[in-house]
Amino acid sequence: MAPERKEFDLYTFVAGVALETGRPFALECNCGGVVTIMPPFQDEYVICPRCESKIKMLVIEGDPGYVIGADPDGTPRLLPVQGSSKPHPDKLPPGERDVILARIREQLAVKGR
Numbered sequence: 001m002a003p004e005r006k007e008f009d010l011y012t013f014v015a016g017v018a019l020e021t022g023r024p025f026a027l028e029c030n031c032g033g034v035v036t037i038m039p040p041f042q043d044e045y046v047i048c049p050r051c052e053s054k055i056k057m058l059v060i061e062g063d064p065g066y067v068i069g070a071d072p073d074g075t076p077r078l079l080p081v082q083g084s085s086k087p088h089p090d091k092l093p094p095g096e097r098d099v100i101l102a103r104i105r106e107q108l109a110v111k112g113r
């Protein structure tokens with residue numbers, strides 16, 4: 001990949017439903033700082049009041065509790081979606097999380113051929 005100018009410090013996923021309720025919600029930065037998002041939300045990014053990171057919000061339609069991402073080594077992992085009413089992926093029962101991750105690995109294995 002060609003190097004790009006760094007436009008944002010962080011990316012976070014936000015449930016579309018959180019922006020549709022018209023109620024403010026708290027967006028958590030990786031540093032633990034919290035940005036309160038006040039609707040109507042029009043900007044595509046927010047600034048963390050604590051570490052001043054520029055956080056780009058990637059809105060995921062609906063109310064998913066997580067999206068599928070990967071570590072740099074390709075290990076699949078579940079990334080939390082903020083503002084969702086679903087539990088944080090870290091709070092899923094370990095059995096359930098393992099099942100999801102196993103399914104992803106299977107899909108990746110199929111795709112890789």
Ligand SMILES: [Zn+2]
Nearest residue numbers: 029031048051
């Ligand atoms: Zn921060």
